[in-house]
Amino acid sequence: MRTADTVAAQSPPTRPGRAARVGVPTFALPHDSAQATARTGRPARGPGPTVPAAASTGVAELLRGPVRQARVLLSVPAAVYLSVTTPQGTDVVGVLTSDAARLPLGLVLSRPSNGRPLVSVPSGAPATVGAGRLTVGDLTVSAAAWWDPRPKLPGATPSLLPEGVRTLRTTLYGDGPHSSFTLPGLPGGPSGPLAALRGAVRRADLDAALRTATRLVGLGPGLTPAGDDVLAGTVAGLVLLGHPAAERFGAGVHALAAGRTTELSRALLKHAAAGRVSGEFAAVVRGLVGHGALEPAIATLLTTGSTSGRAMALGLCTAIDLAERTTRVR
Structure with missing residues (x-):
């Protein structure tokens, strides 16, 4: 897998407003969580730069946890899905382009699939997930901002129009x-x-x-x-x-x-x-x-x-x- 285009990949991941342009509501990573990730999750130097993404809070525990081995379930131009084995069982996380469906288990990039931020990798290929990052092939994606996949509704039993x-x-x-x-x-x-x-x-x-x-x-x-x-x-x-x-x-x-x-x-x-x-x-x-x-x-x-x-x-x-x-x- 190759990384996103050079300009997108080399943009500073913490530049204000970068993750918000993914197209989903986001909020900043809590300060203490960011510090914890910085202390415990500095990855070894990889073959390519880190690309920022807006991550679903539905996979926050998986992303913030220890680095775990994963494998590719499926790779298509708009998404790469990884299977991760945890003490609680098998979990799934995806890297999604901005025009893919915003699944609650995804990290959403700022580029659409026609910009080719993702290139196919074979099913079963190795990957890693944890310490605030996901790495598969030459691509490393960081959780630069978070979005909540559970919609905010008025009350516990909202009335529908x-x-x-x-x-x-x-x-x-x-x-x-x-x-x-x-x-x-x-x-x-x-x-x-x-x-x-x-x-x-x-x-x-x-x-x-x-x-x-x-x-x-x-x-x-x-x-x-x-x-x-x-x-x-x-x-x-x-x-x-x-x-x-x-x-x-x-x-x-x-x-x-x-x-x-x-x-x-x-x-x-x-x-x-x-x-x-x-x-x-x-x-x-x-x-x-x-x-x-x-x-x-x-x-x-x-x-x-x-x-x-x-x-x-x-x-x-x-x-x-x-x-x-x-x-x-x-």
């Missing part, structure tokens, strides 16, 4: 019934898993919805199968809406994912269970409570990945429906 919910549903389903919604790679029809999930929602049966997860986990092609994306959207939606069963539902889905889906997808389900989501998903949730423009946020989410954005949106609609039906005062 009814017109916003209608807009989301109409954009996703159109004029057709919810049961007619399909996703590439997932079986359709009345016996399919999406229909089973809709049936559980209609009955306000959270346990049945969780049982449906056994049919959705790992279902579909790709590094994040569509079935997992539906579940991630549902889990995150329940958590962010403050549903009383959100923790149990999220833990159940994450447990089901062990050994049944990809490492990246299981890591994203874990983040979803903590309410940590992509920047695109967070923008939709904020729009639903009146904190931002909703329609552009929905349009952006739906174009994320080949099916991921639509699947996540379906999961969010599922969470909204479950919350309405299972917490409604009778």
